[in-house]
Amino acid sequence: MRQKLFYMLLIVMFVASGIAHYGGAANLVQLVLACIAVIFAAGFLGKATESVAHYSGERLGGFLNATFGNAAELIIAIILIKDAIFHDEPKLFDMVKASVTGSIIGNMLLVLGLSVLAGGLKFKVQNFNPKLAAHNASLMMLAVIALFVPAVFAKQLSPAHTETFSIIVAVILIVAYLLWLYFSMVTHKDELADEAVEHGEALWSKRTSILFLALATVMVAFVSEWLVGTLDTFSETFGLSELFVGAFVIAIIGNAAEHSAAVMLAMKNKIGAAVEIAIGSSLQIALFVAPVLVIVSFFMGNTMNIVFTAYELVAIGVAAFIAKSISQDGSTNWYEGVLLLAVYLILGIAFYLV
Template sequence: MLKRLFFPLLIVTFVLSALSHYMHWGSEIEFVLAGLAILFAAGLLGKATESVAHYAGQRIGGLLNATFGNAAELIIAIFLIKEGLFDIVKASLTGAIIGNLLLVLGASALAGGLKFKEQKFNVHLAGQNASLMLLGIIALFIPAIFVKTEKISQQETMSISIVVAAFLIFAYIGWLVYSMFTHKDLLDDHVDTQADHGESPAWSRGTSILMLIVATVMVAFISEWLVHTLDTFSARFGLSELFVGAFVVAIVGNAAEHSAAVMLALKNKMGAAVEIAVGSSLQIALFVAPVLVFVSLLFGKEMDLIFTTIELAAIGVSVLIATSISRDGATTWFEGKLLLIVYAILGVSFYFV
């Protein structure tokens, strides 16, 4: 029943969101409708990437899901930068990182762990992911410590940010070469690596790619509509920019990863779920955030890579527990619950800022 109603609901929410934006029905109504529309669009994005994974395999499927899932985050951030809302951008990046490491990975481990006693994935991949997460933390912590403790001008701060951003992009490109080409066999999930895992894909290869494009375009439009409501929405409900960016925008923007990762975990494909959750966080820290620094320059507005102490602390503890839980290449429902508890603690703390 729900599957039959999905596409009609997707079209209805998209049209209503467009009408509310262009006919000015009010910021609260616009926010709710845009939020609903982007959830359905993200669901289409997740379904399309899962279909592509049937043809390309778990690792590439997971990478595609993380990439197209982060497309919403990137598009939202670009519109926020255009509006000069740098604090919300950084908060949303923080929320995306901790959301994927704690909420997405936690929900996947919990859901999959309740169905299967223990779920295993490639231990070499888990170790490499942990090292890359630590690199991301180092790259964010070091500039922030120097800028906050030494007398460094705004221009020098921007120079540091540009250099660090360039190195992070270089590191991410190196990781793609390492994981997809030179050491692909070492990092494959050998237990379950066939392109078709005994299931029929939702669509053909061509249709799957077309659906990816359509969903991404829809997310782009809805994201712009959503961004225009944030100021009024946060003021109306007394929410800080930090909370709106780190939790509201991040959860909505990452809806694709949430749904797809949990569905894969329920099918005992924890390797793909981890690739989506952890891989998405890595992509945000090592690629999306650095790219946004350069995007801001194109708009003539300089956004540095210096995060607040609160944001750094949240990212730090998220990486710490996610690394501790996933490094052994196995997860259980209990470990998923621990990740969700940490996410709830951070959510409550951010709410009262």
């Protein structure tokens, strides 16, 4: 009965949000309906991910969730880049970079923090593969270095050289990320696998699970785009800066799918999948999505450089440092979740006041 009610509300809110968007309803109405719809769509994506993980294993299931969840954010960012280039609004590049920053810190601090806290309140200690944790920590450092170096050297480079350097760094990061996937899921798959956890019955068959995963991603992408369309009015109404809107509002919307799935999995003692969703998604944003956006902008005719502001670099560095400290031993507890959320709140307040 509860499942039927959930799916009925999912369809109703998705359709209502679409009608409000395409029917030109008031921005506030669009915002409220889209927010509710994205919560249900994210919940649907979480259920689909859990079902896929039943057949594919926690690591691959978590990776698929992070990938499908980030697909929505990639779509939003490409739309913003297109508007920046074709409508000559270079400030939208800054919003894209802020949303990348927000996604990285949001996944490392908010998603991981909520997952660790929720799982830790139910299970005293939760464990996952320490070797995977160590590799994730190294990749976090690579992400920080790759974003820090261009920002430092950009001051001494011409705009043309900065764009060229950004493209080169983007290609290097994409290659490094693809090699990491080959390393972690092919050559060293067994070493980085988590211990088997009882999964129980899958919600759907393997084929249906994959179909619903794709469908849920499409729904999240549509609702996210509708929601982004209301952000200008939202930011003007509440006097929010583009940096805050990009780093926190858009990022939280884009990460809604990861929030839902990671917390649900952690509460079922599947912390390995939750960590893969949270940290894996951050790494995917930093090492793959951001570089892809640079390359996409290049082919659109106006390259978005990979130079981030000092505020954004500090936020990413702080998030990577605390996430590395907490996750590197391969075990978590509820208080570590509190620490992650505390850092996220501190950064949120700082970005709001800037």
